[in-house]
Amino acid sequence: MAILPDYMPIKVFEQYAERYDQWFVDHPDVYLGELKRVKIAIGTVPTPVLEIGVGSGRFAGPLSIKHGVEPSLPLGLMAKKRGIEIIQGIGESIPVKSRTFRTVVMITVLCFLEGPDETFREVHRVLMHDGTLVVAFIEKGGTIAQTYLTRPDKGTFLSHARFYTQEEVVSMIKRNGFVLKSADCRMGFCILVFHKDE
Amino acid sequence: MKRELNDILCCPVCKGDLELVVTEENDVEILTGALICHACSVTYPIDEGIPNLLPQNTTS
Numbered sequence: 001m002a003i004l005p006d007y008m009p010i011k012v013f014e015q016y017a018e019r020y021d022q023w024f025v026d027h028p029d030v031y032l033g034e035l036k037r038v039k040i041a042i043g044t045v046p047t048p049v050l051e052i053g054v055g056s057g058r059f060a061g062p063l064s065i066k067h068g069v070e071p072s073l074p075l076g077l078m079a080k081k082r083g084i085e086i087i088q089g090i091g092e093s094i095p096v097k098s099r100t101f102r103t104v105v106m107i108t109v110l111c112f113l114e115g116p117d118e119t120f121r122e123v124h125r126v127l128m129h130d131g132t133l134v135v136a137f138i139e140k141g142g143t144i145a146q147t148y149l150t151r152p153d154k155g156t157f158l159s160h161a162r163f164y165t166q167e168e169v170v171s172m173i174k175r176n177g178f179v180l181k182s183a184d185c186r187m188g189f190c191i192l193v194f195h196k197d198e
Numbered sequence: 199m200k201r202e203l204n205d206i207l208c209c210p211v212c213k214g215d216l217e218l219v220v221t222e223e224n225d226v227e228i229l230t231g232a233l234i235c236h237a238c239s240v241t242y243p244i245d246e247g248i249p250n251l252l253p254q255n256t257t258s
Contacts, residue, residue, distance in 0.1 A: 067203075073246075073248065076248050077248065080246075085199065085200060086248050087199075087249055088248050088251060089252055093210040093253045094210070095209065095210040096206055097208045097213070098213070
């Protein structure tokens with residue numbers, strides 16, 4: 001098994017952290033549109049909330065998420081400045097005690113995971129009884145994936161991504177101990193809400 | 199990292215408890231230090247107020 005911090009997507013985020021964060025400034029329409037949809041999907045989820053792959057905190061900040069796991073230190077430092085308590089780590093081995101959080105949020109991180117099944121097993125472990133999992137992702141073959149893969153700004157990151165269809169994601173998460181509660185899939189961006197199945 | 203964060207942290211590998219060692223702290227948070235997993239004999243550093251809990255014992 002490769003040493004995980006050397007996993008290519010993590011190295012790309014380390015190298016291009018500033019460019020990654022600048023994308024949200026340069027594309028407010030797309031960013032705010034996705035943020036609004038995630039906000040609606042999340043609603044009033046139970047706290048405390050943990051975001052896996054919190055990045056520079058562009059979603060966690062406005063969503064008032066207090067804790068984030070992020071492998072990239074440069075991105076983690078940006079998120080910290082946005083008021084989020086950062087734990088440098090990976091979703092496949094979450095360094096958090098079992099049954100700690102009531103909600104886990106993952107926004108456009110699934111496509112960059114080396115081990116998605118391991119990650120969902122870990123999310124199941126850190127969630128309390130009847131905990132909520134919110135997964136937002138760019139759908140395989142959808143409008144966003146097609147549009148941005150060829151563009152130099154977002155393409156820097158998405159070219160290292162592994163996209164999944166809605167059906168693949170639902171199946172993957174269900175087999176790791178979750179029940180689907182709601183789905184909002186439009187314009188190539190999907191938001192799925194699950195409950196932990198004990 | 200705030201001191202209370204240590205209450206929820208564990209070793210990313212064995213999930214065991216971590217011993218907190220503080221080197222530098224201000225009124226708000228721990229700035230530098232370490233989190234030690236005695237079971238794995240691994241020291242995870244805290245730098246710039248962020249605990250680095252990336253797994254260290256994976257091998258190529």
